[in-house]
Amino acid sequence: xxxxxxxxPGMFVQEKEAVTLDCTYDTSDQSYGLFWYKQPSSGEMIFLxxxxxxxxxxATEGRYSLNFQKARxxxxxxxxxxxxxxxxxxxxxxxxxxxxxxxxxxSGTRLQVQP
Amino acid sequence: xxxxTQTPKHLITATGQRVTxxxxxxxxxxxxxxxxxxxDQGLQFLIQYYNGEERAKGNILERFSAQQFPDLHxxxxxxxxxxGDSALYFCASGRDSRDEKxxxxxxTQLSVL
Numbered sequence: 001x002x003x004x005x006x007x008x009p010g011m012f013v014q015e016k017e018a019v020t021l022d023c024t025y026d027t028s029d030q031s032y033g034l035f036w037y038k039q040p041s042s043g044e045m046i047f048l049x050x051x052x053x054x055x056x057x058x059a060t061e062g063r064y065s066l067n068f069q070k071a072r073x074x075x076x077x078x079x080x081x082x083x084x085x086x087x088x089x090x091x092x093x094x095x096x097x098x099x100x101x102x103x104x105x106x107s108g109t110r111l112q113v114q115p
Numbered sequence: 116x117x118x119x120t121q122t123p124k125h126l127i128t129a130t131g132q133r134v135t136x137x138x139x140x141x142x143x144x145x146x147x148x149x150x151x152x153x154x155d156q157g158l159q160f161l162i163q164y165y166n167g168e169e170r171a172k173g174n175i176l177e178r179f180s181a182q183q184f185p186d187l188h189x190x191x192x193x194x195x196x197x198x199g200d201s202a203l204y205f206c207a208s209g210r211d212s213r214d215e216k217x218x219x220x221x222x223t224q225l226s227v228l
Contacts, residue, residue, distance in 0.1 A: 035216070044117070045205060045219035091158065095215075102148055102171055103217060105158040 003027065004092050004106035011111050013082045020067070021077040021109045023092030029053075031097040034075040036066065039089040039108070048090075051075060082113045118142065121206050121220035129228055133194040136223045140187055140208030146170070147189040148209070148217060149181055153202040164189055165211055196227045 005024045013019040025034065036048040051059045051066045059066045067076040079086055089110050093103040118141035128134055140147050149161040151174075160173035164183035175181075178196075183189040193200060203222045209215040 037219075042221075043203060043224075044221045045207070046117075047216045047218065050216055101211070102160040102163055102173060104160065107157050 003104045004094055006092055006106035006109050008109045009107075011109055013079075013111065013113055015084060015113055015115050016081055018078060018080045019082055019111065021079070021090050021092075021111065023075045023077065023106060025073050025075060025092070025094050027073075027094065027096050029096040029098050033095045033097070034066070034068070035093040035095070035103065036064070036075075036077045037091045037093060037105075038086075039091065040085075041088070045091075049077065079111075084113050084115060087111060087113045117218040117220065119206060119208050119218050119220035121204075121223055123223060124221065125224045125226075127226045127228065128196060130196055130198060132196050132227075133192065134196065134225065136191040136193070136204055136206075136225075138189045138191070138206030138208075138220060140189070140206075141218055144208035144210055144218070145187065146209045146211040146215070147183055147187070148207040149175075149189070149191050150205040150207065150219075151202045152205060152222070156202075158205075161191070170211075193225070198227050201225055201227045 032053045034051045038046045049061045049064045051068045063080045065078045089108045091108045092106040120139040145166045148163045151159045161175040163171040181191045205222045207217040207219045209217045
């Protein structure tokens with residue numbers, strides 16, 4: 001079963017605008033973590049933001065924020081004030097804390113920021 | 116720079132051959148994870164080691180094996196290579212805490228011809 005679903009294969013956004021990248025997940029665990037990673041064209045995977053399932057407040061890291069809606073099982077990434085350097089693949093990932101602890105990744109969303 | 120070192124960056128080889136990919140984790144990280152990224156399969160978890168011991172197994176083929184050495188570096192061995200093994204192989208390291216953020220190396224691009 002698909003654990004992480006990213007329904008947007010590609011997104012466009014104008015420079016300086018905000019953009020939301022969607023992520024839904026499936027788990028029966030009560031305790032889990034949600035992560036977003038960025039993969040620029042150079043290929044490396046860069047950690048952006050983390051949200052724990054018991055965290056009451058949405059996580060923020062600079063221009064990145066995570067819109068966590070536990071009941072809907074969604075963990076959308078919001079990038080504010082987009083920059084040209086934000087053009088990249090973005091992956092949502094989840095770790096279930098019981099059982100296997102490896103990250104499970106979604107299929108990714110390619111974001112292109114236009115000047 | 117994530118602090119995770121992977122070598123080599125690129126590897127070109129032929130079907131049937133065997134290769135070894137190497138990973139040095141960030142200082143202080145005891146966990147090493149291997150992932151395979153391909154266009155059709157996306158990012159797939161292969162295997163995890165923690166302080167020298169195998170911790171978890173994912174979609175790793177029997178032709179593939181890994182180990183983590185006492186100095187915590189890890190090697191992924193791929194044998195009897197097939198065209199479909201061509202992919203980007205990532206190593207990631209972490210501290211094995213619940214909110215552990217995995218730090219990824221820059222990957223090894225394997226091309227099997």
